[in-house]
Amino acid sequence: MPRLLPGTSPETDVYALTDDGLSLGRPVLDVARALLGSGIKILQYREKEKKAGQMLAECLELRRLTREAGACFIVNDHVDIALLCEADGVHVGQDDLPVEAVRRLVGPDMIIGQSTHSPEQARAAVAAGADYIGVGPIYPTKTKKDVCAAVTLDYLDWVVKHIDLPFVAIGGIKRHNIADVVAHGARCCALVSELVG
Template sequence: MPAILPGQTDIYALTDARLSLGRPVAEVARALLDAGVRLLQYREKRLPAGAMLEECRELRRMTREAGACFIVNDHVDIAMLVGADGVHVGQDDLPVPEVRRLVGPDMIIGLSTHSPEQALGAVAAGADYIGVGPLFATRTKEDVVAPVGFSYLDWVVANIRLPFVAIGGIKAWNAAEVAAHGADCCALVSALVGAEDIGAAVAEARAAVRAGKAARGRS
């Protein structure tokens, strides 16, 4: 099954057990996949490595059955052990060329970027896609950088040909504006995993992205 990149699907969901209303990660992932999410990142920061490995094995099985792409955040070793489709790293993690040496030619590598210089560096380093953000203030990461706003997103749309996902503080109520600025794929965390009805939340976010893309086409 070919891996799915941002731009080939509209919603990029990330896990976060702290925001999931006490529900297990696997239960939340099942609801996301049942709602049609086809790009899922495992991002858990506070578990022992062994526990993360077991959760990732379960999510790898579920995503494979659903025909979805499975990305592991930061932990290259766990991504390799479970046969994930990809790994996502930040600016302070292992450099993309070194990650590529470890994972081989076929695994997707995503890189978070917060500036034009970092986006150009991602292209030169061989990243398969970039994260663009945080667009808005977000509390889902403890080490988050300041919001970059729409100016950086607009620059990426105009200058970078790599697939990208917009991320950071995106909710259903502002996703349309993000899409109108050129983002074909939006990453959401709390708006999805923290919803009582995850299926309805995914549908609402998807409709917002669709509306924003339509507005872009009319401008």
């Protein structure tokens, strides 16, 4: 299996994301310890409702834990926090800072991922210099408040055929449907509620 993130992360097929609201009242650090202890090698910190100071404190500890576990650590949206905690990468959405601007801030060595929902966005992410793309949401999902409509397996099929960049499939992926996502060419799948819940 090829690396998801060139040069930094171990080969893996599961990309885990944190979500305090889906963690059954358990602190994000406890959930992260359990994920890393189970062998997760890519962990994204995605917390939308917390204050910056709390996010930084959690990310500093997650950076320590991921280093100890030999795992890649990605921060969602917050380039400043990714820099301050020395994360391996930052993941941005379509409405966040553009990839080119993020690259100017983080330099050449930090991984930049970008969410994409269409062929046009995938091509733009490649042209902008993203290191990997998110492909989804494959299925309807409620883990994000501002999520777009599901892109279905059709968009995944298109990415597999046309995009040479590493990618992670995301959105509504669960135990009962992950085999279908893999059958359509996804080599790495992101899961949220299925893991943290």
